[in-house]
Amino acid sequence: MLASSAPPSLLFLPLLLLLPPPSLPADVVTSDPSVRWVEIEGAPLAHLLLDWDSGVLYVGGVDHLYQLTSDLEVVSHVRTGPHLDSPDCLPPIVAQDCPSATQTHNHNKLLLLEAGQGAESGSLIICGSLYQGICDKRYVYLKESALLIYQTSNPVDTQYVAANDPRVSTVAVVITTENKQEGGGAGGILRLMLVGRGYTSKGPGDIPPITTRRLYPVVPPRRAFSQEEELGKLVVGSYSEYNNHFVKAITHDKHAYFLFSRRDMWHKKEYRTYASRLCVSDRSFYSYVEVPLLCRGGYNLAQGAWLGNHSGEPALFVVMAAGQASTPVATSRSALCVYKMADLDAMLRRAQEVCYTEGGRGSSGQEEAYIEYAVSSKCLKLPKVSLTDYPCGGEHTPNPIASAVPLPATPTYTSDTQLTAVTTATEAGHTIAFLGDRTGKLHKVLVRSDSSGDRYGSVSVDATAISADLLLDQEQEHVYVLTSSRVPVSSCERQTDCQSCLTIRDPYCGWCVLEGRCSRKHECQRHTEPNHWLWSFEPTNQCVTVQSLQPANQSRDEPTQVETHRNTKKRIYKMKIMMMMMMMMVMMMMMMMMMMLMMMMMMLMVLLLCSRCLSCVDSVWRCNWCPLDQLCTHNHSCPNQHIIFNQRVRTAVCPSVCFACVMSDFIGLYSCLSPPVQLYDCSAGQSDCSQCRAVPEEYGCVWCPGSPAPSCVYNQSCSSAPADTCPPPQITQVLPVSGPLEGGVLVTITGSNLGMRYQDVVGGVTVAGVQCEPQPEGYQISTRVVCELQPSGKQRKGPVLVSVGNSLPGRSTQDFTYQDPQLLDLVPDKGPVSGGTRLTIRGRQLLTGQTTDLRAFLGRQPCYIVEEVNDTQLVCQTGSSNHTGDVMIRVFFGKAERIVPDVAFRYLDDPVITDATPSESFYAGGRIVMVTGRNLDVVQQPIIAVWVEPLEVQRVKRRKRLALLTAKQQLVFNSTMTTRCSVESSSQMTCPTPSVSPEVKVKGVWFQLDNVRVHYETIKVPTGPRSLTRVPETVVPVGCITSVTVSCGVPQGQDLTRAMTRQEVRARLGDQECEVKTLDNTHLYCEPPETQPMSEDDGNELPVLMGNLEVDLGLVQYDSDSLLSPVPLAAQIGLGAGAAVIILSVLVIILMYRRKSKQALRDYKKVLLQLETLEINVGDQCRKEFTDLMTEMMDLSSDVGGPGLPLLDYRTYAERVFFPGQQVAPLSRQLDLPDSRRQTVEQGLQQLNNLLNNRLFLTRFIHTLEAQQGFSQRDRGYVASLLTMALHDKLEYFTEVMKTLLQDLVQQYVAKNPKLMLRRTETVVEKMLTNWMSICLYSFLKDVAGEPLYMLYRAIKYQVDKGPVDVVTGKAKRTLNDSHLLREDIDYSSMTLTVLVKNGVEVQPCPVKVLDTDTITQVKDKILDQVYRGAPFSQRPSADSLDLEWRSGQAGHLTLSDDDVTAVVQGRWKRLNTLQHYKVPDGATVALIPRSQSSGGVNQVFQTGEKTPMLEGEEEEGLRLWHLVKSSEDPEIPKHRKSSMRERERAKAIPEIYLTRLLSMKGTLQKFVDDVFVAILSTKRPPPIAVRFFFDFLDDMAEKHGIDDPETVHIWKTNSLPLRFWVNILKNPQFVLDVQVTDSIDAVLSVIAQTFIDSCTTSEHKVGRDSPVNKLLYAREIPRYKQLVERYYSDIHSAASGCYQEMNSTLTELSGIIMSLEEDSSGQKMQLAYRLQQVAALVENKVTDL
Secondary structure, X not given: OOOOOOOOOEEEOOEOOOOOOOOOOOOOOEXXXXXXXXXXXXXXXXXXXXXXXXXXXXXEOEOEEEEEOOOOOEEEEEEOOOEEEOOOOOOOOOOOOOOOOEEEOOEEEEEXXXXXXXXXXOEEEEEEOOOOOOEEEEEOOOOOOOOEEEOOOOOOHHHOOOOOOOOOOEEEEEEEEEOOOOOOOOOOEEEEEEEEEOOOOOOOOOOOOEEEEEEEOOOOOOOOOOOOOOOOEOOOOOOOOOOOEEEEEEEEOOEEEEEEEEEOXXXXXXXXXXXXXEEOOOOXXXXXXXXXXXXXXXXXXXXXXXXXXXXXXXXXXXXXXXXXXXXXXXEEEEEEEEEEHHHHHHHHHHHHHHHHHOOOEOOOOOEOEEEOOOOOOOOOXXXXXXXXXXXXXXXXXXXXXXXXXXXXXXOOEEEXXXXXXXXEEEEOOEEEEEEEEOOOEEEEEEEOOOOOEEEEEEEEOOOOOOOXXXXXXXXXXXXXXXXXXXXXXXOHHHOOOHHHHHHOOOOOOEEEOOOOEEEOHHHOOOOOOOOOEEEOOOOOOOOOOOOEEEOOOOOOOOOEEEEEEEOOEEEEEEEOOXXXXXXXXXXXXXXXXXXXOOXXXXXXXXXXXXXXXXXHHOOOOOOEEEOOOOEEEOOOOOOOOOOEOOOOOOOOOOOOOOOEXXXXXXXXXXXXXXXXXXXXXXXXXXOOHHHHHOOOHHHOEEEEOOOOOOEEEEHHHOOOOOOOOOOOOEEEEEEOXXXXXXXXXXXXXXXXXXXXXXXXHOXXXXXXXXXXXXXXXXXXXXXXXXXXXXXXXXXXXXXXXXXXXXXXXXXXEEEEEEEOXXXXXXXXXXXXXXXXXXXXXXXXXXOOOOHHHEEEEEOOEEEEEOOOOOOOEEEEEEOOOOOOEEEEEEEEEOOEEEXXXXXXXXXXXXXXXEEEEOOEEEOOOOOEEEEEEEOHHHOOOEEEEEEEEEOOOOOOOHHHOOOOOOHHHHOOOXXXXXXXXXXXXXXXXEEEOOOOOOOEEEEEEEEEEOOEEEEHHHOEEOOEEOOOEEEOOOEEEEOOOOOEOOOOOOOEEOOOOOOOOXXXXXXXXXXXXXXXXXXXXXXXXXXXXXXXXXXXXXXOEEEEEEOOEEEEXXXXXXXXXXXXXXXXXXXXXXXXHHHHHHHHHHHHHHHHHHHHHHHHHHHHHHHHHHXXXXXXXXXXXXXXXXXXXXXXOOOOOOOOOOOOOOEOOHHHHHHHXXXXXXXXXXXXXXXXXXXXHHHHHHHHHHHHHHHXXXXXXXXXXXXXXXXXXXXXXXXXXXXXXXXXXXXXXXXXXXXXXXXXXXXXXXXXXXXXXXXXXXOOOOOHHHHHHHHHHHHHOHHHHHHHHHHHHHHHHHHHXXXXXXXXXXXXXXXXXXXXXXXXXXXXXXXXXXXXEEEEEEEOOEEEEEEEEEEOOOEHHHHHHHHHHHHOOOOOHHHOOOHHHEEEEEEEOOOEEXXXXXXXOOOOEEOOEEEOOEHHXXXXXXXXXXXXXXXXXXXXXXXXXXXXXXXXXXXXHHHHOOOEEEOOOOOXXXXXXXXXXXXXXXXXXXXXXXXXXXXXXXXXXXXXXHHHHHHHHHHHHOOOOOOOHHXXXXXXXXXHXXXXXXXXXXXXXXXXXXXXXXXXXXXXXXXXXXXXXXXXXXXXXXXXXXXXXXXXXXXXOOOOOOOOOOOOHHHHHOOOOHHHHHHHHHHHHHHHHHOOOOOHHHHHHHHHHHHHHOOOOOOOHHHHHHHHHHHHHHHHHHHHOOOOOO
């Protein structure tokens, strides 16, 4: 590993086209003079990867990862180091916990491509030397390789993949197999990575040489790159001895191969090169086999390898070097050896077969195969067909197998310079090898079919060694060398004539006779025909020449005779010249020479296929141009007449120029060859404005907002004005949606229009109101921003905002929450130092950030999270520790650290087992093993495990041929059976033995105590080591069991005592035990119960239990000793008489039962009919209510508007708020005193007034009053209101007094329960606070909140009046209050009355909508509402002062009233008159006239909600009034109405069907409720200064008294403002507005006010089926309103403090501008003082004359 101070290196990227000139011998090294260089950092580069689909190159080096094009142009680059790390420490690295950690370079160890699944893209796998060799996944697409798909910041020990030492090799290969065990993934696909790595002396030392890592699917709790238990690994006895130096990993024909070198530990202890093989489908490494490779000449250390083709067959090309003595150090002497894969597979199969069936020895008795890596296995002698039946091994086959016989090969090519790399290509059936050496040269070697080789050229690539990764490009034309060079495999095109082509002797090159050029064979059109392509490596080939050709110029469409002359002979051929290639610039004519052993001769005859005008008419060929047909022809006429002749015929003028363009690599860009022009498609790839504007300006792309949709177009193609700015950013997803208060986690924001470059979003990202630092490596133009979360200081919640330039910020629909995760406790609190204990850590908000940000530690040791984390707990498994004692539990949420308070985990000494008895068990298991030892109670999961392997496979009988044992028997091979032990104490535990199959052999037994494994044979006892063995069960059901007496119970068998004692055997007979008396080897004696026990089933069977073994020994029968005595005669007679009586009784009962059954059946049918009728009626009603719900919700904005806002004047407002419920306010009363006392009283009250201006007196005065027991709550309110009015002109002084009293109140509640403060109005100061808020917020009500409150009132009244309202009970169809809901189906219809309204001298008709079920008073109210719409309620006449007159014609006038002689009386009920009663038609004309004193009839007036009429004469007569529904039904119902009344009763049986009416009302009023709440709680305009002032005061009080609970301060603020003032205004809009609030409207306002109250509380709003309907109604909106309240409080709190001066100015202004409450100011003061004197006199029980 390099030190952190290592200087950066530069690597040169020459693009070389090199071949020796023909005049030089083939072994002369040349270099190309035209070399262009590209510099990249990261030397030494380690790995080179080519994506065959896209041609993209990936280069991994030290601290750098590059993505390049096929021309070695850098596309993207990402830094992978250096980082703080140490090979001695496990990640995550904390500087305090790892003193040896330094800034360490990251060496690339693995660079692989993983294919995508389905439509998904693939990924790039990168593993480095940092953090114990963990791996990442990155995107493979262009410009996205820097973006991570997967990375773990808290890896577990199973995720350490690569070697942490730069000098130790690591190789890997990706394989895909079926996911049979898990059944998951896409289509059952399992993608794994086989990794081979060398041994490292630092870090984890238990990683096997070859392991299997999971890639896909990764479903929690599984982890990517994890080495799981079910995935295979190469188990070795000693990691340091088997230190494999891996060179290559490849896949071929359903197998994976590893090439490595290591010391031969079995024979001569010399270093050798090995090739090992595994089946791709083998997850358990049963098929592992390896064979040494022998390269004759002493070349024993592999340096590089390549899987290529040799003579049409797959072969492994290996470059080997000779080792220095018996060391792994390579010398400069090296060679290339070729091993055919067929020979290698045959050698590997031979080793498997010998080890499977011949015990490892061949026919000569020599050892040919053995078990390697010091594991406890050996070669067997299985049936001969074992390899055929188990080609990939099995649980019963031996492994890992090594061949003692090497696979030999003769060197193809040798070199005195160390060869380091190899790759191959096949050209024209010949194999060419390219070899890189240590001096930077690339050698070209022709490999012949007999494996001999000829070097025909070398290229000097660089001055440094060529790395082992040597690749050919997609077209097999160039070689990529890991010095970042690209070298051509040949330079045939540089040879311009036949002679130079044949003399270069390049196996790639040859002379294409018909085309007249030097080319590769496949590039020659007719290379398959004899003598058409002359190979340059064949010395017998010769060139031919043509001296003359007549004619030399001829059209391809015209046949002619051509004469050719060669040397002295002349031959003439007549032939028709055919077109050789479509759309080519040249055409060849071929000539055949009839000469033996002579080559074809030809003369190049070029005919031009004209394609453009200029090239057509300017050519030397006599071509003419047809402009109308765009045709170049040899003819002298065109299809469309007009023609431009060739310039050789006459002067030619072309009308235009054509462009020939091709699409370049850049999206939307087209490069034109002639003339040189670039075309760009603006719409390609630019889906939004930011992407469009990010296109370089020279292409002229603009974002056009025109129709049909905005798009990116060329600036001159935009029909409207281009957009100068882009729309605001749009955020579609935020991940994660929570983070710790300390920040430190990465937040990924995806969307559109997120800027044109990274700088656009710098400083413009906020998460829940806190800046978030964007990360440049995670930014994608317009679509993604990755930022690092910054500390917030407190818990907060809010959206993510992204600002780009001056545009409005984009706002996420998801809210991000700053959370403060807390750890509460853990279970258990102790465990062994070896680890393995599963800790359950409980807490709150543990799902903070992403799960990848979550890490747990016990002291410095990681605790590996093993289960899915939820919000309240996480489970982790402890690692090993090097000492015992208490350690703190720490959990990291990104960079935020939390500890479990007051709890420590204690590492205790590992458990020790000193004895375990017994040591034998039957195969059925279940025998209790008593284990004794120390510290056994520290183990969380004690287990006893048994490892089994098969017996030698036996042949079955001949009639079954040579079939092996059944698959059922084979399934148990090489498996482990376990059972859970029970810990009795710290020194004792019991373990039932597991059950195993008899067809297997027990190979080992151990106790697994968390991470401590104790093998049974290692337990030392005084008699020596112990081992648990298995014996077969041989109990057979024989003995005297058919008839059991008291003394007989003797089951017989064999070997009964071999693995069981008498005390452990249980025998049961029925529900009792058969006591076992004696147990010997063949007999078991048990004593059955004296009396026959109760049977548990149909028979008395005798099961014998021996552990898990249960043997049923048959039925047991008890013998009878005596017979019963005969029954006496008298008893027989009595029995007969009794039986007769019983029979008679039964008959009577049966008859009665039949009668009752028939009656019940009739009743049942009747009830069934009633239920059917009820179901039909209820269904009809449900459909009707649903129809009303869907049709009645509408927008009332246009209906509830009015001409003005009827606000009360300040005096009336103050009287109604200060003295609620008073008909006449105290301030309006006159001071009634005799003249003799008036002057004295006024003087005294003036002095009292002066005392009130003394703060000390006033506070003592109030405290003294409150201390009086007779001072009621109502008196306190009066005093507070009188003081408010008395000090109204000194509000600043009043405020200071109120603050002093509030400070005393806070002091009082802090000692008790601070959350109860200000909850009720129990003190004078609390009422003073209410009045103070009312004074300060009057202007806010007038300017801001009054209008939405009035609109809400109008909307409620409009909706309530649209439906029927019962004038007696106050219940309405349209309401929000279920207790005021009219739960009846009232038939009503809307009608319009024409009301004659007198306007001056004119009478104008006015249409008014009413209901036919309205009483006359209701009709009058609705008429007055319409006529006086918008006018204050106090300024319009009352309904009881007017009569309603129905006019029909000129003389027909009828006065209508609620009660007259025509009213309907039914029994004790009298119904109020309605329009329906008078049969008033729709459109009738009515008029309101003043009520005359002499009008006939009783005209009672009923107001909505009043239970009794204003005149109670009817009640005195015993009649009860009703309007729409009766409070209780009259039992005496006429017969003709009984059926209809029954139907009404059935409908009443299910009143909940009418609850949908509440939803209709809620939906209609929702907008108005929202407007009111937003007006009250919005912070878009500055909150009232009084609110800010008082909230600051409460914050100061909390800080002063040490109250840090935010919930308490929240409750104080809620009690002081929303619940004290706003709820009062919401429930009583008549305090502010001059309106009438009926009971029906009040019921609706009560629900809205309760919703406001619920929104201001901090407790969670939980609702269920049993919750009140009113709470369920706004259950979904309350969380949104809660956010409004929290944001309102938060914004006020975060606003700048220092509003005291501003508040004083405001109070002074209020004191000055409020008008006087009486005309005489001095009289007002005296009046108030007088009221205070009355209170004082009441307390002192006297009146003082001052």
